Amino acid sequence: MNSPLRAVPSNPFVEELLSRMTLAEKAGQMSQHAYGIGELDEVHQRVREGRIGSFLNASPLGVRNELQKMAVTETRLGIPLIFGRDVIHGYRTIFPIPLGLGATFDPELVERVCEAAAAEAAEDGTDWTFAPMIDVTRDPRWGRIAESPSEDPYLMAQMGRAMVRGFQGDDPSRPGRVAACAKHFAGYGATESGKDYNSTWIPEGQLRELHLAAFRACVEAGVLTIMSGFNDLNGIPVTANELLLRRILKEEWGFSGMVVSDWASSSELIVHGLCHDEREVARVTLTAGLDLEMATRNYADNLESLVEEDDSLLGLIDEAVRRILGIKHRLGLFDEPYVAETTTSVALCGAHLALARKAVHESVVLLKNAGGLLPLGGDEKKVALIGPLSDDRENQLGCWSFDGTVECTVTLRAALEARLGEGRVVYAPGVVDCRSHDTSGFDAAAEAANSADVAVVVLGEDAAISGESKCRAFLDLPGSQVALLERLAKTGTPIVLVVMAGRPLAIGSACELTQAVLYAWHPGTQAGPGLADLLLGDAAPSGRLPTTLPRTVGQIPIYYATKNTGRPAPTEFQGIPEGTPLDPVGFASSYLDVEVSPLFPFGFGLSYTSFGYDDLRVSPERAAVGTPIEVSVRVTNTGQRPAEEVVQLYARDLVASVTRPVRELKGISRVHLAPGESREVRFTLTERELEFVGRDMKYVAEPGKFQVFVGGSSTASLSSEFELS
Ligand code: GLC
Numbered sequence: 249m250n251s252p253l254r255a256v257p258s259n260p261f262v263e264e265l266l267s268r269m270t271l272a273e274k275a276g277q278m279s280q281h282a283y284g285i286g287e288l289d290e291v292h293q294r295v296r297e298g299r300i301g302s303f304l305n306a307s308p309l310g311v312r313n314e315l316q317k318m319a320v321t322e323t324r325l326g327i328p329l330i331f332g333r334d335v336i337h338g339y340r341t342i343f344p345i346p347l348g349l350g351a352t353f354d355p356e357l358v359e360r361v362c363e364a365a366a367a368e369a370a371e372d373g374t375d376w377t378f379a380p381m382i383d384v385t386r387d388p389r390w391g392r393i394a395e396s397p398s399e400d401p402y403l404m405a406q407m408g409r410a411m412v413r414g415f416q417g418d419d420p421s422r423p424g425r426v427a428a429c430a431k432h433f434a435g436y437g438a439t440e441s442g443k444d445y446n447s448t449w450i451p452e453g454q455l456r457e458l459h460l461a462a463f464r465a466c467v468e469a470g471v472l473t474i475m476s477g478f479n480d481l482n483g484i485p486v487t488a489n490e491l492l493l494r495r496i497l498k499e500e501w502g503f504s505g506m507v508v509s510d511w512a513s514s515s516e517l518i519v520h521g522l523c524h525d526e527r528e529v530a531r532v533t534l535t536a537g538l539d540l541e542m543a544t545r546n547y548a549d550n551l552e553s554l555v556e557e558d559d560s561l562l563g564l565i566d567e568a569v570r571r572i573l574g575i576k577h578r579l580g581l582f583d584e585p586y587v588a589e590t591t592t593s594v595a596l597c598g599a600h601l602a603l604a605r606k607a608v609h610e611s612v613v614l615l616k617n618a619g620g621l622l623p624l625g626g627d628e629k630k631v632a633l634i635g636p637l638s639d640d641r642e643n644q645l646g647c648w649s650f651d652g653t654v655e656c657t658v659t660l661r662a663a664l665e666a667r668l669g670e671g672r673v674v675y676a677p678g679v680v681d682c683r684s685h686d687t688s689g690f691d692a693a694a695e696a697a698n699s700a701d702v703a704v705v706v707l708g709e710d711a712a713i714s715g716e717s718k719c720r721a722f723l724d725l726p727g728s729q730v731a732l733l734e735r736l737a738k739t740g741t742p743i744v745l746v747v748m749a750g751r752p753l754a755i756g757s758a759c760e761l762t763q764a765v766l767y768a769w770h771p772g773t774q775a776g777p778g779l780a781d782l783l784l785g786d787a788a789p790s791g792r793l794p795t796t797l798p799r800t801v802g803q804i805p806i807y808y809a810t811k812n813t814g815r816p817a818p819t820e821f822q823g824i825p826e827g828t829p830l831d832p833v834g835f836a837s838s839y840l841d842v843e844v845s846p847l848f849p850f851g852f853g854l855s856y857t858s859f860g861y862d863d864l865r866v867s868p869e870r871a872a873v874g875t876p877i878e879v880s881v882r883v884t885n886t887g888q889r890p891a892e893e894v895v896q897l898y899a900r901d902l903v904a905s906v907t908r909p910v911r912e913l914k915g916i917s918r919v920h921l922a923p924g925e926s927r928e929v930r931f932t933l934t935e936r937e938l939e940f941v942g943r944d945m946k947y948v949a950e951p952g953k954f955q956v957f958v959g960g961s962s963t964a965s966l967s968s969e970f971e972l973s
Contacts, residue, residue: 257504261582262573266566268325274569275551277301277327280508282543283311298323299548301572302540304332304378307651312373313586320585328585330576332508335377335415335426336395336648337361339368340595341773342657343604345646345714345750346381346407348611348769350397350794351853353894353916355410358397361607362414364600367424369651371594373587375579376427378475380411382462383432386805388798389442391718394647394750394770396437398794399807399850401458402913405465412469420472421580424594430466432477432510434492435459439479442804444717448479453906455481456496456941464501472505472575476538478513485520487513488529493537506539506571515544526550534561539568596656601774608771608778610892613791614854616765621742623785623856624702631668632700633661634678634693634736635707636729637748643682646750646770647715656773660706660746663776667784674699678736682710683727690735697739704783705736706746707758711770714750723754723801730757737761746779752797756847767791785856790892790918792853792961796846803842808850808962809909813837817844851896851913851961857887857923861959866968873949873972877933881958881966885921892920897931898957898964904950905943911957914938938972 269277276299281291283306294300295318306312312331319329337343343361344351352358362379369377381395382404397407408430415428435455439446450459463474474497476487486492487509497503514533517523523532530550533541541547555561576582594600614622624631637643639661645652665673678693680686697703707729713720724730725747736743745762747755748770759765766789771778781787798806817838824833824840838844863882871877883895897915901908915931933956935949942948951972957964 273298279548296322309373328581332376333374335369341600342645342652344611351791352610359410359414382408383437385437386807387442388751401461404462408462408466409469412471427472429473431475436477490536508540604774605778609787613767614789618763621764629701632696632703638706643710644775658776660776663780678732697741708748788856788891797848855891857889857891860884860886879931884926900955902953
């Protein structure tokens with residue numbers, strides 16, 4: 249096991265600089281200041297004294313270059329600052345929220361999205377984005393599910409790798425690239441009872457298999473930084489958790505970048521009850537492996553006195569500063585500390601807007617399409633456009649969109665009126681906003697529906713109840729939106745429901761009231777044109793659910809990769825019929841009052857065509873552990889319209905030394921097929937795909953029988969078997 253001191257490749261430039269630094273200057277490099285907090289003169293003075301090494305939120309560009317000039321020309325060693333910012337799903341051009349990007353099942357597209365976001369942010373002075381967020385969660389009560397691309401570790405790893413590649417490129421010092429930051433390390437998505445910042449209790453096996461898989465993939469993909477989270481993990485908050493930050497991340501995985509704390513999460517160790525005071529915080533986090541402290545000054549104010557008391561800490565301080573200087577050097581900040589003001593800009597350029605529109609096409613999930621109501625076709629129909637999110641430029645951007653250019657955001661109302669002409673779109677919000685209980689707009693909405701051939705109703709959550717700290721104990725459509733839908737259903741006009749939300753919602757009753765349902769997440773700047781393309785048939789929806797849609801909040805946590813248990817629920821829901829005598833019912837892992845199945849399963853999504861699967865082949869059918877297993881299947885577009893299918897491969901390890909899930913995603917492939925066209929799709933299952941965390945916490949692939957399932961969702965039925973000896 250290599251020591252963290254050796255994990256960092258030696259860099260002569262860094263070593264030489266480090267040798268000239270005072271302890272105060274080293275402590276300064278380990279401190280990131282949140283711009284806008286505190287007295288500006290004092291902040292400038294601290295920069296000049298070399299007591300701040302990094303800023304977050306120091307925008308716009310002028311501010312950044314001014315601070316940089318102080319650091320480079322007025323400090324003793326001229327070490328440049330590094331500037332961080334939350335560029336989560338776009339900068340000026342806002343793309344679908346990360347949960348929506350996960351729904352694309354398209355890593356190549358997501359890489360291009362992050363490349364575009366990096367280009368827009370880098371030209372405006374950002375060196376480093378605090379993304380990707382890759383916290384796996386199975387709890388839609390948690391507001392941050394909006395930022396998390398998937399419930400599934402395989403898809404999360406695919407998305408995390410793609411985002412790191414998109415942000416950093418092959419050389420992060422190139423113009424238009426930024427350092428990425430995989431966060432929040434780790435286990436944050438298991439926050440108890442869906443409340444943010446809550447305790448997490450995760451057995452190490454599940455921690456490694458479910459919560460660390462994507463982080464391991466991002467480290468392998470070369471992510472330059474990692475952010476520790478707020479959560480208390482098994483009694484040791486992750487920002488002070490040596491098992492995570494030092495033993496697993498730096499020693500076992502050999503991570504050579506830097507670890508930054510989340511906002512004030514180091515000082516919160518006192519609130520957690522882990523540390524008595526800031527001095528102890530500094531010692532505990534330094535020992536645990538935290539390199540850079542965000543928005544607090546425990547390192548800046550205490551490291552010198554701690555070293556006076558115990559000079560063995562100096563080695564750990566040098567390791568942290570080595571990592572920080574290494575990142576600044578990798579980003580080229582010593583050569584190019586400033587970002588030139590540009591006359592031309594890539595922000596909101598045609599290519600980025602087109603990409604944002606395509607991301608809408610690929611992220612929106614068609615859940616229902618009774619009678620082929622969709623697509624509406626472009627000419628004859630009169631459309632009633634109803635709902636609080638059908639014309640709301642701000643809320644369609646979703647959480648973490650503060651750099652978005654709202655005035656360039658196109659709503660569905662604007663897009664449809666542009667496409668159909670105002671005479672053929674009759675608009676009525678129905679309710680003033682998503683959470684309003686005022687029903688005074690219902691009559692006008694019903695009148696609009698009565699006057700039209702079809703009603704497109706856009707409901708869901710506003711951005712204000714999505715994202716960090718925005719947790720809900722219920723998953724219903726907020727406010728009086730269901731009542732509005734019930735009123736509209738009475739008109740008899742067919743309804744297309746479009747849901748914009750930052751989480752899975754329990755939309756069972758809404759689905760029953762409508763003929764077609766599109767789940768659009770928060771689709772971003774190009775929500776209007778993208779959705780209009782889908783509604784009118786200029787594009788076919790090809791999103792697939794990256795997270796399970798529950799029937800009710802009582803089913804949480806609900807996810808597809810469950811263990812079989814010793815008493816799996818029967819396939820048919822038995823319930824407890826009225827008058828049931830005291831005789832035993834159930835005795836299986838099920839509920840008396842609701843099916844155990846979700847409303848819609850992971851990986852599910854309809855299309856404007858249909859797809860057939862056959863000719864599934866597995867080769868070899870028997871092989872030694874470690875032999876690659878080739879899986880192939882033929883997919884056919886059996887409908888009348890061209891469309892994209894997301895072919896999904898799942899595997900099940902039937903018997904193992906640790907019980908395994910009934911199926912796990914092991915491959916995805918997006919294919920475009922013309923009507924009648926067939927394509928053979930191939931997957932390779934290597935030992936890496938078949939390994940799991942064994943009883944000794946080591947990754948292992950064991951001999952035995954495996955099943956594979958291939959199809960268009962996690963309920964795929966086409967299956968075959970192979971055996972490893
Ligand atoms: C926030 C978030 C984190 C973000 C950081 C900086 O509290 O938890 O994801 O990157 O602070 O804004």
